[in-house]
Amino acid sequence: MERTPWPEVWREGRELFTPNLEPGVRVYGEPLRLVQGVEYRRWDPWRSKLAALLLQGAPAELLQRPGAALYVGGAHGTTVSHLSDLWPETPIFVVEKSPTAFASLLALARRRRNLLPLLADAQLPERYRADVGEVDFLYQDVAQRDQVGIFRENADACLAGSGRGLLMLKVRSVTQRKSAAAIARESRAGLAAAGFGVEEERPLAPFAREHLALVLRR
Ligand SMILES: C[S@@+](CC[C@H](N)C(=O)[O-])C[C@H]1O[C@@H](n2cnc3c(N)ncnc32)[C@H](O)[C@@H]1O
Numbered sequence: 001m002e003r004t005p006w007p008e009v010w011r012e013g014r015e016l017f018t019p020n021l022e023p024g025v026r027v028y029g030e031p032l033r034l035v036q037g038v039e040y041r042r043w044d045p046w047r048s049k050l051a052a053l054l055l056q057g058a059p060a061e062l063l064q065r066p067g068a069a070l071y072v073g074g075a076h077g078t079t080v081s082h083l084s085d086l087w088p089e090t091p092i093f094v095v096e097k098s099p100t101a102f103a104s105l106l107a108l109a110r111r112r113r114n115l116l117p118l119l120a121d122a123q124l125p126e127r128y129r130a131d132v133g134e135v136d137f138l139y140q141d142v143a144q145r146d147q148v149g150i151f152r153e154n155a156d157a158c159l160a161g162s163g164r165g166l167l168m169l170k171v172r173s174v175t176q177r178k179s180a181a182a183i184a185r186e187s188r189a190g191l192a193a194a195g196f197g198v199e200e201e202r203p204l205a206p207f208a209r210e211h212l213a214l215v216l217r218r
Contacts, residue, residue, distance in 0.1 A: 001017065001033075001035050001040065004016070004054070005060035006054060006058070006060060006062065006063040006086075007063060007064065007065065007086070008063075008085070008086045009043070009054065009063065009086065010040060012033075014055065015042055015043075016042070016043040016045070016051050016054060016055070017033065017040035017041060017042055017043060018040065018041055018043055018082045018085035018086055019038055019039070019040055019041075019085055020032060020039040020040060020041045020085060021084055021085045021088055021112055021114075022111050022112060023039045024039070025111070026041070027041070027077060027078065027081040027108065028044075028047060028076070028077075028078050028081075030042045030043070030044060041081075041082070041085065043082050044078075045207045046207055047078050048078050048079040048082065049079065049141060049168045049204055049207070049208050049211060049213065050079050050082065050083075050139075050166075050168075051079075051082070051207075052204045052207035052208055052213075053166075053202055053204060053213040055207070056202045056203075056204065056213075057200075057202065058200060058202070058213075058215065059199060059200060059215060061164075062164070062166065062215055063086060065086070065087050065089070065090055066087070066090055066135065066136035066137035066163075066164075067090065067135075067136050068090060068091045068092075068093070068132075068133065068134070068135040068136060068137075069083065069087070069090055069091070069092045069093070069135050069136070069137040069138070069139065070092075070093045070095070070132055070135045070137070070138050070139070070154065070158050070159070071083065071092055071093065071094045071095070071139045071140075072095045072122045072138070072139065072140040072141070072142060072150070072151075072154055073095070073096065073122065073140060073141040073142035073143075074094035074095065074096040074101065074102075074105050074117065075096065075098075075101045075104075075141075076101050076104040076105070077094070077104055077105050077108040077115070079139075079141070080092060080094050080105075080115065081108060081112070081115075083139075084108075084112045084114050084115050087114065088114055089114070090114055091114060091116055092114055092115055092116065093116045093117075093118060093128075093131070093132045093135070094109075094115055094116065094117045094118065095117075095118050095120050095122050095128065096117065096118070096119065096120075097119070097120060097121045097122065099119065102117060102119045105117040118131065118132075122140070122142055122144075122150050122154060123144075123146075123150055123153070125153050125154045125156075125157035125158065126157065129157040129158055132157075132158045133158070134158060134159070134160050135158050135159060135160065135163065136159075136160050136162070136163045136164070137163060137164055137165070137166075138151070138154055138155055138158065138159045138163060138164075138165040138166070139165070139166045139168075140154065140165070140166070140167050140168065141168040143170040143173045144173060145173060145174060145175070146174075147167065147169055147170065147173065147174065147187070148167075148169075148187050148190040148191060149190070151165065151167050151191070152190070152191070152194040155194065155196070155218075156194075159218075161218060162218065163218060164215070164216065164217050164218075165196065165214075165215075165216035165217070166213065166214070166215055166216065167191075167213070167214040167216060168204075168208075168211055168212075168213055169183075169184070169187055169211065169212045169213075169214055170210060170211055171183050171184065171210045171211065171212060172210045174187070180210065180212075184201070184212055187212075187214070188201075188214075191214070191216060195218050196216040196217065196218055197216065197217055197218075198214050198215070198216060199215040199216065199217055200213070200214075200215040201213070201214055201215075
C-alpha cells in the first residue's frame with residue numbers, strides 16, 4: 001500500500017483503498033484487504049465518481065478533512081461510505097429523496113455514526129438548512145436538469161463563505177439539445193455568477209460517461 005496526495009486514501013497500482021471504519025463489513029460488495037493490521041476497502045471508480053476523479057487527477061486539498069460536510073444525492077451510500085472512512089470525526093449530512101435509497105443510507109448510518117441521512121428534496125434546502133447548519137464542503141451528484149441551480153441553492157443555504165464544493169455534472173441530464181461543451185460553458189457561467197471559481201474540471205470517462213467533475217471554490 002502506498003500513500004496518495006489525498007489524506008487517508010491509499011493505492012496499490014491503479015487501485016484505490018480507504019481504511020475501513022467498520023472492519024469486516026462491505027458496503028457494496030467491495031473487496032477488503034488486511035495490511036499490517038489495518039483493513040482497507042477497495043474504492044471502485046466504476047461505481048464511484050469520486051474515485052474516478054482521483055484517478056483522473058484532483059487537487060490534494062480536495063479531500064482535506066472539513067469540519068462538516070453536506071452530500072447531496074447519497075443514493076445507496078457507495079461514495080459517501082468512503083468519505084465516512086476518510087473523515088471519521090466529520091458529521092456528513094446526506095440528502096436523498098428516494099425512500100428506497102434512503103433506507104440503505106439509514107442502515108449504513110446506524111453503523112457509521114458520522115453519516116446523518118436526510119430524506120428530502122435537494123431542490124428545497126430550506127427544509128433542512130436548520131438541521132445541517134454551516135458546512136465547509138458541499139458534494140453534489142443528482143443527475144437533474146437544474147444541477148447548477150440545485151448546487152447554488154444548497155451552497156447559499158449551507159456552505160460557509162470559504163467553503164469548497166464538488167459538483168458531479170451529468171451533462172446529458174441538463175439538456176439533449178446542446179453540445180456537451182456548451183452545457184459545460186453555461187454551467188461554469190452559472191457557477192461564476194454565484195461566486196464560484198472552477199479550480200479543476202475533469203471528464204470522468206471512461207468510468208462515468210458524459211460526466212464532468214467540477215472542483216469549486218467561492
Ligand atoms: C447518481 S445517483 C448518486 C450516486 C452517489 N452519489 C454515489 O456515488 O454513491 C443520484 C441520486 O440522486 C438522487 N436525487 C436526484 N434528485 C434528487 C433531489 N432533487 N433531491 C435529493 N436526491 C435526489 C437520486 O434519487 C439518486 O439516488
